[in-house]
Amino acid sequence: MSETGYTLDVTWDQVDYIIVSELKKQVDDLNRDLEHREAGHGLAIFEHDADKDVAMIRDRVRSFEQVLDYYGEKA
Numbered sequence: 001m002s003e004t005g006y007t008l009d010v011t012w013d014q015v016d017y018i019i020v021s022e023l024k025k026q027v028d029d030l031n032r033d034l035e036h037r038e039a040g041h042g043l044a045i046f047e048h049d050a051d052k053d054v055a056m057i058r059d060r061v062r063s064f065e066q067v068l069d070y071y072g073e074k075a
Helices: 012-038 050-070
Strands: none
Touching: 012 050
């Protein structure tokens, strides 16, 4: 099986848009996971211990929000 590669010419604005869109998606997903873990449902994301997992999820959300802030965006 051979892989086919593609070359795309994109602008820096397009790259920024893709990065920001993906970061926002990750924040939404992590916030959904956080809600589930805080309610006692859902699967472990980073830790099996629910309290540690909640803390780690919150930490990651804050980190993503800081990066979004760099791009002038809100989560």
